[in-house]
Amino acid sequence: MSATTVAAPRNSDLDTAIAEAHERYAAARPKSAALHQKAKAVMPGGNTRSNLYYSPFPTAMAGGQGCQVTDIDGNTYLDLCGEYTAGLFGHSETRILEKVQAAIGRGIGLASVGENEPKFAELVCARFPSIEKVRFTNSGTEANMMAITLARHHTKRDGILVFRGGYHGSVLTFTGGGPNAMTAPLDFVMADYNDIDGTVALMREHKDRIGTVILEPMQGSGGCIPASVPFLKAIRATCDELGMVLIYDEVMTSRHSSGGLQKLTGVHPDLTALGKYLAGGMNIGAFGGRAKIMDAFDATQPGALVHSGTFNNNVLSMAGGVVALGEIFDSAAAEAHFEKGEKLRNRLNEIAQKHKVTLQFTGLGSMIQAHFRTGEIMRRYTTTATEEGLLELFFFDLLQAGIYLARRGMVAMSLPVGEAECERFAQAVDAFCTTRGPLMRA
Numbered sequence: 001m002s003a004t005t006v007a008a009p010r011n012s013d014l015d016t017a018i019a020e021a022h023e024r025y026a027a028a029r030p031k032s033a034a035l036h037q038k039a040k041a042v043m044p045g046g047n048t049r050s051n052l053y054y055s056p057f058p059t060a061m062a063g064g065q066g067c068q069v070t071d072i073d074g075n076t077y078l079d080l081c082g083e084y085t086a087g088l089f090g091h092s093e094t095r096i097l098e099k100v101q102a103a104i105g106r107g108i109g110l111a112s113v114g115e116n117e118p119k120f121a122e123l124v125c126a127r128f129p130s131i132e133k134v135r136f137t138n139s140g141t142e143a144n145m146m147a148i149t150l151a152r153h154h155t156k157r158d159g160i161l162v163f164r165g166g167y168h169g170s171v172l173t174f175t176g177g178g179p180n181a182m183t184a185p186l187d188f189v190m191a192d193y194n195d196i197d198g199t200v201a202l203m204r205e206h207k208d209r210i211g212t213v214i215l216e217p218m219q220g221s222g223g224c225i226p227a228s229v230p231f232l233k234a235i236r237a238t239c240d241e242l243g244m245v246l247i248y249d250e251v252m253t254s255r256h257s258s259g260g261l262q263k264l265t266g267v268h269p270d271l272t273a274l275g276k277y278l279a280g281g282m283n284i285g286a287f288g289g290r291a292k293i294m295d296a297f298d299a300t301q302p303g304a305l306v307h308s309g310t311f312n313n314n315v316l317s318m319a320g321g322v323v324a325l326g327e328i329f330d331s332a333a334a335e336a337h338f339e340k341g342e343k344l345r346n347r348l349n350e351i352a353q354k355h356k357v358t359l360q361f362t363g364l365g366s367m368i369q370a371h372f373r374t375g376e377i378m379r380r381y382t383t384t385a386t387e388e389g390l391l392e393l394f395f396f397d398l399l400q401a402g403i404y405l406a407r408r409g410m411v412a413m414s415l416p417v418g419e420a421e422c423e424r425f426a427q428a429v430d431a432f433c434t435t436r437g438p439l440m441r442a
């Protein structure tokens with residue numbers, strides 16, 4: 001979990017197990033260790049993407065194929081990190097490679113609109129029920145910043161209702177329970193996820209201040225916690241009543257059907273932010289929604305808003321998007337992938353229950369998060385030191401078993417992950433529960 005507050009000291013057996021896991025880890029990765037030392041000299045902390053750092057040093061990957069990655073020390077892993085959902089297509093998907101290589105061959109940086117751009121936009125608009133018009137950005141963070149700015153412009157109200165545990169990008173992080181030093185200096189009002197009464201009350205109380213409500217229909221970085229449909233419906237109805245713009249951040253969750261989680265829940269936003277896998281692994285973000293709101297960017301009209309960005313329509317991302325959405329990730333593929341994930345999560349929970357350990361897996365479809373606690377999880381919580389330690393041990397034990405997850409215990413399955421890979425992961429979790437069971441009993 002991203003949000004942590006260290007509480008009481010943990011039991012010494014857990015500390016010993018983690019220390020041993022670190023030792024074993026370091027011994028098998030001398031090249032990654034050396035690379036980290038070098039990188040630290042020129043980049044603060046040795047990297048340029050903070051969530052990739054973990055102690056004692058991160059594993060450096062050399063390459064990937066299908067759903068496998070290999071590190072620079074020659075260790076190969078089943079990749080269940082899936083580039084935090086951006087790697088939906090696995091590594092080296094041949095159709096994506098061909099189209100992107102062809103686009104590079106035709107010339108990059110043409111400083112013009114191009115043929116793939118409206119094709120990609122058409123594909124996005126055709127999939128998502130609430131998106132009539134769309135614009136592209138470089139990242140999910142940018143897409144959310146643009147959507148928020150547009151909503152503020154539309155409503156002429158500056159306040160933005162956000163949820164504890166939400167993650168909308170580097171400068172829009174609320175996983176710690178509220179804004180932090182890196183959060184953009186906007187007028188945020190904080191609410192609790194899945195709390196219908198509290199959220200509606202806040203919206204009413206601040207109705208002249210709040211013009212925008214933004215949420216992930218399932219919080220991803222905050223722990224793969226789905227929103228309940230009644231919660232989404234209550235927010236939708238209150239936005240309509242008070243003239244607020246509802247933004248869904250579907251940067252991660254749009255993979256859950258051909259039309260995102262909004263299609264599955266049937267509760268639609270006014271604006272949607274997209275990103276991650278959308279361009280087949282090339283960098284991307286997109287925001288779109290009702291034409292009435294989006295048309296503020298129509299440059300043929302006087303006083304139009306300006307949305308610039310050198311790489312917004314870069315030829316690699318546009319080509320990647322056309323093949324990813326147009327040729328590979330169709331409705332049938334999205335449904336099958338969702339079902340594969342549901343089956344895996346149920347299996348993992350059965351394993352945890354069989355072992356009677358304080359472990360459960362939440363999520364939807366191909367996004368799964370390990371939590372070292374029992375009881376229903378409806379919203380962000382503060383992890384205890386023991387839970388933090390167990391998450392760390394889980395990560396290192398699975399690496400030792402040749403399985404690469406996000407360090408925070410999140411799985412984002414890629415399309416090449418099949419039955420055999422799911423079985424391998426389930427068996428590794430079973431083995432973890434057997435070996436570490438004594439550390440995780442209430």
Ligand SMILES: Cc1ncc(COP(=O)(O)O)c(C=O)c1O
Nearest residue numbers: 139140141167168169220251252
């Ligand atoms: C829900 C959500 N929104 C936005 C972002 C930011 O996307 P990017 O990293 O492309 O800026 C992320 C990234 O993890 C995300 O999970």
